[in-house]
Amino acid sequence: MEKINLSETLQKVREVNPLVHNITNVVVTNFTANGLLALGASPVMANAVEEAADMAQIASSLVLNIGTLNSQTVEAMILAGKAANWHDIPVIFDPVGAGATRYRTETAQKIMNELKVSVIRGNGAEIANVVGEDWEIKGVDAGDAKGNLLDLAITAAQKLNCVVVVTGKEDVVSDGEATYVVANGHSILTKVTGTGCLLTSVIGAFAGVEKDLLTASVAALAYYGIAAEQAAQKTAELGPGSFQIEFLNQLSLVSGEDVNLYASFKKMSGGM
Amino acid sequence: MEKINLSETLQKVREVNPLVHNITNVVVTNFTANGLLALGASPVMANAVEEAADMAQIASSLVLNIGTLNSQTVEAMILAGKAANWHDIPVIFDPVGAGATRYRTETAQKIMNELKVSVIRGNGAEIANVVGEDWEIKGVDAGDAKGNLLDLAITAAQKLNCVVVVTGKEDVVSDGEATYVVANGHSILTKVTGTGCLLTSVIGAFAGVEKDLLTASVAALAYYGIAAEQAAQKTAELGPGSFQIEFLNQLSLVSGEDVNLYASFKKMSGGM
């Protein structure tokens, strides 16, 4: 990837309207679907073992999120993931709360072991848990990252053999060789539930139209962060309710031009 | 049905506050409940096999929606549906995504075979799938309808022996003899998840107070479409987040007078 054209990737999402199959947690289903619709993608949720594989194979990408996992949905995730792998459909994984309970940690391992994951997105503590590093975690919301997120992303990408997105105050994207830091976004995102989960699904939408997964991830992060910045500016002082609604507005309003104007990212030196 | 009095039907909903029992998908539960409350109905969700039948028999209507079906909820739907049938409580069915996977198609068939459904509501592709016609479908959102929605609604009503509501740019309601076209609504509804599902539940609320199901369906469609038009006008350019909230407002604000003023529907020649 020599050149990242963010606005073209966003435009492609809006032209293609990729079908994003989400097997996600019960807290964020509505917000995820509305966010994907606002972006211009087509969300579908289907988490029954009877149909998860059938739905995955007609989708442009598959997003797996263990925010409220149970044995049925985990089984559906594996079935859907195998169907997606077989049909070369990218699988995006959000290991929500990995490390918070043994079941989440083990399920995250199971998914990484049994499936070919294309992109994994989490905060520092979650990604560290998946690669077996020691990081602090409290519930499903990680505190401020201790340690170097840049190193973590690169190490994780090399160990997990996929694109790794570590989100925090700044976001890091790495495939183990090339690494980018994206500085868009706003702290009020942490006051609205599911903003991390929706981001993962937005990466799924971009990955559904752009085969270069570094480009897809950086474009998704910049677009998403800019929408948050615009929404935060328009709703300053109003509170998280108003922000949440304006954020959905901005996900539909942020244009390719906005992305070119406001994207804040840089390529770091490759490798470790 | 000689004369359709839309405003009276709306008023009856607001006086009676019918209890609408929804067994619906996990994406739209919150939006459905809030929409029904805004209208003036009383929503209840109960999808456990242990209580679905008990809840259905104290409800004014039962709404079944297969948007995120699984074996447990399908079993609960059948139990609730049989209880509703036994007590002459109308059953409204939304075959979300019928045709997208074999499991959805088979479940839709199972529901139509084992229950007496009073009203079925879907887009063209979904209704066509249920009656066994060839239509295109992509995920759970149908593309533009190919073919004649009017013919489809009439044929479906005759084959399925119930009131059929086919929604699209214009909506068609038919019981196989009389057929109505309702032209209210707004395209931005397609950018908010669950607006089709909520419509089905709103038809359920109207069917809970009005035995003539053609009247109930036409009144529900006109009321719902007018609320969308008002909301779209008030939030033009703002985006789907603001529309969604204003739409909930309008569902509570649209009056019988508004319905008389703005309803746009006509009766088509009966039969085929």
Place this chain on the structure above:
Amino acid sequence: MEKINLSETLQKVREVNPLVHNITNVVVTNFTANGLLALGASPVMANAVEEAADMAQIASSLVLNIGTLNSQTVEAMILAGKAANWHDIPVIFDPVGAGATRYRTETAQKIMNELKVSVIRGNGAEIANVVGEDWEIKGVDAGDAKGNLLDLAITAAQKLNCVVVVTGKEDVVSDGEATYVVANGHSILTKVTGTGCLLTSVIGAFAGVEKDLLTASVAALAYYGIAAEQAAQKTAELGPGSFQIEFLNQLSLVSGEDVNLYASFKKMSGGM
């Protein structure tokens, strides 16, 4: 409890950010999480039998809500509740719709029998059902309470041996000895789904930082009611959609000073 310092309790929640573990219904997960985040608490949802106990024991409080119960979530509630009891973590119970079906009534009994519940919060009909008194109930929303809520709260607290919060036009809090009436709140809360459920989770957040559960409950009720009053004032005439969003704003904006200024509560004579 001689003196109730409401603003200090609110401040403590915002300093400590208690982790509130919710096993709740699928209608209100998103609203509950966003409400807790707006308050300043950390929500977590985990309802799988495989991890419910592990999550409960790292939480500051556990909230159980049977709004859309099924055999799996009930089993998870019992496991989580026993873990919470073992670690002296307060368990807050919301018996949504107790009395509407036999399954709900029996599950509410099971939870009260097998767990040590610290606070139970419901409307008059639900609390009466749990203590075995005759009250009317329709679906999950009780009508106007018949009978004396004050007597009900005191009797329930004595029989159930926990703090009882009966909500209605005015709210009553009793531990069987001391009893408070809180008059904050607004009737439009009944037009937004999950406002009762979120209140229970907010009581959970307060109970997670304040060992005196009467103080925690009264402080939570006053804070919550004031947020509703402020939101209703700012969105008068707009409708329930706008109220819902402004309410989330106010949950983050209402300050300790506001609580001192606007709290409306009084202590009733102790005992019966």
